[in-house]
Amino acid sequence: MFSKTCKYGIRAVLYLSVHTDGENKAGVKEIAEALKVPRHFLGKILQMLSKNNFISSSKGPGGGFYLSEENRSVTMDKIIMCLDGPDVFSSCVLGLPNCSNENPCPLHIQAFAFRDGLKYQMKHQTIDEFARRIEREAIRI
Amino acid sequence: MFSKTCKYGIRAVLYLSVHTDGENKAGVKEIAEALKVPRHFLGKILQMLSKNNFISSSKGPGGGFYLSEENRSVTMDKIIMCLDGPDVFSSCVLGLPNCSNENPCPLHIQAFAFRDGLKYQMKHQTIDEFARRIEREAIRI
């Protein structure tokens, strides 16, 4: 479904959402160790998310990555599409071009509802909503 | 979602289901051209499916691949798991170990229903049922 880049990225954003704000930041090292993911690889991913303004960063001592208030209201599908491209949810499961309800691939009917459902879920839940649930239900990241 | 191996494999099986039987067989060349997929790569995939008895083959002149009667009643999930491994439908979307309803990852609730739904669909539809619908509704493979 998602690439490792995307998996690590989603988890990192969620980590930032529960552990940082404008005051408290987190460095790549801390995040990588907490999530048990390769440090430098995660660095690249955070760079990309930062460049696209999904997360914030500051250099120098006391610096690190963090999630601003505005970024908390971003929906998860944006993060996912930033890392895995805009077609993650819409490209044909069998790889056929122009697969649609009108011109479906053999698996279209079966697959469409489910992929679209996942997309809907991601499109209608903000980072902040994820963060609250993670804290409320003590969910691991 | 699925690897190219799996996508090509599914399509090849469906091709065999509508174009072959014990009498009429299809060679790798024919199938690859019809599906517009790399010939030798497809050969490997067909070999694998054949080795696992999901399709039949015969060497020599007039030989090729085909789908026997028994193989038509196999459900699609078997083909998929043969090519992409047994965990395609069950592994955690975020890659976390032991992700379950009891110990969920942050996306589990959102993702589970949909992945499980797709699995259910594939588990309850046979190759033959796919073939009939493809013919009835003139669906491309």
Add this chain to the structure above:
DNA sequence: ATAATAAAAGACTATTTTATCTTTTATGTG
């Protein structure tokens, strides 16, 4: 100013997936 810190950027390596090419084995036909 200098030193320390931490992200940004770039180059490089490794692994996995995808794809190609060649040789071998089996089988049917003249």
Add this chain to the structure above:
DNA sequence: CACATAAAAGATAAAATAGTCTTTTATTAT
């Protein structure tokens, strides 16, 4: 039997993804 056909098998190669290491740039504190 010789020959053509086609899958099976094995060896390579190319591309994409994943992961590492080093250098540069910006920022803070002493």
